[in-house]
Amino acid sequence: MIPVTQPFLPPRIEYEEYLEGIWQRNWLTNDGELVRELETKLKEILQVSNMLFVANGTLALQLAIKALGIKGEVLTTPFSYVATTSSIVWEGCTPIFVDILPDYTIDPKLIEEAITPKTSAILATHVYGIPCQVEEIQRIADKHNLKVIYDGAHAFGVKVKGKSIFEYGDISTCSFHATKLYQTIEGGAVFTKDKSLFKKLGYLRNFGHDGFxxxxxxxxxxxxxxxxxxxxxxxxxxxxxxxxxxKDQFMFYHKRLSHLAVSLILLENLTSFNYSYFPIQFQSEEELLKVKAKLEDNKIGSRRYFYPSLNKLDYVAGQVPLAESISKRVLCIPLFHALTYPDQQFICDLLTESLK
Ligand SMILES: Cc1ncc(COP(=O)(O)O)c(C=O)c1O
Incomplete structure (x- = not known):
């Protein structure tokens, strides 16, 4: 079976070298030496002002909502993983779904139309690592005094105008889950340029402790x-x-599939991208199901990232026609470090054959 994703694992000996230090120090958690070292190194690699390593990308979102004191309605994307919506609900707020653009990110024009006196924030996802229209969203947020959170679970390493994508919004988050481009088994991060917010996030992460x-x-x-x-x-x-x-694997697929009657991520619109997922948008759900079944028959995994459209969850409400239509027609095909080019070619051949 070729899975849709698979974690990258370093050579075991290199992980074990770190374990040696853990045993010597006998220090397993609570702001340990390795957590601090990772935060320092990631800050430098990602070129961000502040970051905290946290347990996962879902808690990162919940901390962000809590730290900003968000209440009431949050304008959000329906085209994301369930954690984007569930975090809003978990924090006692109401998600208001705003439809997306054909590039899968939230539509800024519709954000402005959806603002009511109850709106307190915008929570948007850089889905598949595709940047939201961050400058336009900030302009709207400033005009209406709204907070902005970006779910950057997929956006590791992406830049906008030469700056880390995590530097945009009041707080940005990332996930380092095992299936992500960069993984820490479970894990995630919160990022903010604001020093006092950063301090607050530190208290929130650790039970509110300010000393023992x-x-x-x-x-x-x-x-x-x-x-x-x-x-x-x-x-x-x-x-x-x-x-x-x-990037090579992504381009391998892109070259071989772009002649088919499907929509692929439009690379020409992206100045920086991390190539983390390979979504294919079909013309109909029937076509998607046919291809998915064909892949399965040949022991190839695929996932309907992201289906259903999040407004269809039974604990929320709203209508977003484009997201509903797209989410029924998008399928992600295998993309992970150990995936071989012959396997990719086989996947391309199957897709070509079933779309004939
Ligand atoms: C868009 C998005 N947001 C949030 C999350 C939650 O991250 P985690 O699994 O680290 O809790 C994910 C995880 O897959 C995700 O894809």
Missing amino acids: DRFNGVGINAKNSEFHAAMGLANLKYLEEIMLKR
Whole structure:
């Protein structure tokens, strides 16, 4: 079986070298040496002002909402992973879905139309690593005094106008889940340029602790461990190789599939991209299901990222025609470091054959 994704693992010996230090220090979690080292190195690699390593990308979103004191309605994208919506609901806010553009990101024009006196924030996703229209969104947020959070779970390494994408918005988040381009097993991060927000996020991540016996507000346990940081550190050595290979693999598919009657990510619109997913948009759901079945018959995994459109979850409401239509017609095909070119060619042949 060829899976749709597979984690990149560093050579085991290199991970074990970090374990040696963990055993020597006998320090497993709580702002350990490796967590700090990972934060320092990632800050430099990503060129961000501030970042905190957290337990996962979902808690990162929840911390962001909490830190900004967001209440009421949050304008958000329906085309994302469920965590984007569930975090809003989990924090006691109401997601208001705003339809997307053909490039899969939230439509700024529709954001402005959806603003009501109850709106307090915008939570948008750089889905598949495709940047949202960050400048236009900030203009709208400034005009209407709204906070902006970006779910950058897919956007590791992406830049906008030469700046890390994580520097945009009040707070940005990322996921380092095992299936992501860069992984720490479970893990994620929050990023903000604002020093006082950064301090607040630090309290929130660690139960509100301000020293051993003092507390600064209500907090949660969103810390991550030395073992997860060790995986992240061991993977850093391979980051460049992973990103270059991913681009080659992406282009391999792109070249061989662009003549088919499907829509692929429009690379000409992107000045910086991380090639993290390969979504194919079919003309109909029937076509998608036919291709998916053909791939399955040949032991090839694929995933309907992202289906259903999040407004269809049974705990929310709203109508977003384009997102609903696109989410029924998008399929992601295998893309991971160890995927071979012959396997990619086989996948392309199957797709070509079933779309004949
Ligand atoms: C868009 C998006 N947001 C949030 C998350 C949640 O991240 P995590 O799995 O690290 O909690 C994911 C994870 O897959 C995601 O794809």
